[in-house]
Amino acid sequence: MWAMPKAKNEFEFTLQKTKGKMRAGKMTTPHGVVETPIFMPVGTVGSVKSLDSADVQNTQAQIILGNTYHLYLRPGMETMQKMGGLHKFMRWNKPILTDSGGFQVLSLGDAIAHKQEGGVKQENPGVKITEDGVEFRSHLDGSKHTFTPEKSIQIQREIGSDIMMAFDEALPDSKPHKYAADSLAKTHDWATKCYNYWEKHDRRSVYGTYQSLFGIIQGGLFEDLRLESVKHIMSLDFDGIALGGETVGYNLEGTRQVMEWVEPLMPANKPRYAMGMGMNPIDLVEGVKMGFDMFDCVAPARLARNGSLYVGELVIKDGEPVFESQFKNGRMSIGAAQYTTDDSVIQEGCDCETCKAGYTRAYLRHLYKTKELAYYRLATQHNLRFMIRLTEQLRSFILE
Ligand SMILES: [Zn+2]
Structure with missing residues (x-):
């Protein structure tokens, strides 16, 4: 019987240069090359x-x-399969990474059960973690579903992403230690199990494209x-290797601590x-300094919608990249009265479409206050361009 050859070369990571722990690399996927370090915007439901x-x-x-959870x-x-996978469906021709759904089945399943049961706090209401996987109820209609490692990978194969994530328990x-160890x-x-299922399907999506699989380090x-x-x-x-857990990305001190433990043991040749x-x-600057290559967060887009816009710049001090801003956390509040007649753009020199078009702080404040959809x-x-540019600047600094 003819078997599809294993085409491992369709995914490749090359470490181009390091500076201290900082790394600049190049990741090749079936939908193109990704230069690292990189910030990845989150497209929740496509x-x-x-x-x-x-x-x-x-x-x-x-x-x-x-x-994965939302698209499932x-x-x-x-529908996803009939439309030929997520790339075609959303007209996005570049790489896509899918999460495993593990985080959402636990957190959103929880949220709906809380709502349905009158807000009475229970231990994992509506969500049952077994040896085999997680039973949960949809946050949309309360219907019951089960995710297993194999099911998660199968859904990601049907989405057709370039990079899939292993199914894990977001702890x-x-x-306590005993629970965390179990x-x-x-x-x-x-x-x-995810690894074996991936191999069983020749590391390919249902559309025949190569898919990478990243493992996730947990351990609280x-x-x-x-x-x-x-x-x-x-x-x-x-x-590739990912670092997960509640602390990562949420608490910078804790993240730094966990990274300090694991980074020396991580292979140099994998993203x-x-x-x-x-x-x-600052999170991106610190993450890069700790030796990590890829980052994602829903916050930059959510903060933008809530009126928090990034302002500041990357400067080099004593040979180290440092993020400087006149604003706390590098975020200005566009709704503040002081911007009512401010005719400057959000940030001078920013190459995002909004700043390039010359939209003033005063106009953006007005749109924000009137809740205009254009805002x-x-x-x-x-905000997204700001974070992506920041990773580009860090990359240039490492390569220079
Ligand atoms: Zn801008």
């Missing part, structure tokens, strides 16, 4: 909120995220568990993805 795919292209995003519920995989930091054992078992805030996790994830030949990191510009697009364009 759209980066308030932007269309052409707008996203104008932010010079090289790769975007899609959410809507439009559903029957809250509050859990959870980690499950996550590792699931990682192996416990050093022994994090180290054990790096070793297990590295024992499988994943195309390193800090999941959910990139709320503030959401103009603000989102700026």
Whole structure:
């Protein structure tokens, strides 16, 4: 019987240069090359909120995220397959990374059950974690579903992403060591199952394209568990390694600590993805300094919609990149009265479509205050371009 050859060369990561722990690399996928370090906008249901795919292209995003849980519920995989996968469906011809759905089945499943049960707090209401996977209820209509490692990979094969993530249990930091250790054992078992299912399907999507699979290091805030996790994830030949958990991207001090533990054990020749990191510009600078290559976060787009716009710049001090801004966390509040007649753009010299077109702070404030739909697009364009440009600047600094 003729078997499709394993085409490992369709995914390639080349480490181009390092400076201290900082790394500049090049990642080749079936839908193009991604230069790292990189910030990846999040397109939850197949759209980066308030932007269309052409707008996203104008932010010079090289790769975007899609959410497995959301796409599985809507439009559903029957529609997805009929439309030829997510790239075709949303007219996005560049790389796409999908998460495993693990995070959402736990967090959103929780949220709906809370709502349905009158807000009475229960331990994982509506969500049941078993050895095999997670049973959960849709946050849309309460219908029951089960995700297993194999099911998660199968859905990602039907979405047709370039990079898939292994199914894991997103562990809250509050859990004690015993719970965390049991959870980690499950996550590792699931990682192996994802790996085997990926190999079984020749590492290909249902459309025949090569798909990478990244393993995820968990272990909460416990050093022994994090180290054990790096070793297990590295024992499988994943195309890339991700760092997950509640702390990563949420609490910068904690993230730095976890990165300090695991980074020395991580292989140099694989891309390193800090999941959910990139709320503030400084997070990207710190993540790169800690030796990570890929970052994503819903916050830049959400903050934009809520009136927080990034302002500031990357400067080099004593040979180190530092983010400087006159604003706390590098964010100005466009709704503030002081901008009522401010005729400057959000940031002088910014090459986003909004600043390039000359839209003033005064006009953006007006659109924000009147809740005009155009505001959401103009603000989102700026914040996403800002974060992407920041990773480009870090890359230039490493390469220079
Ligand atoms: Zn701008």
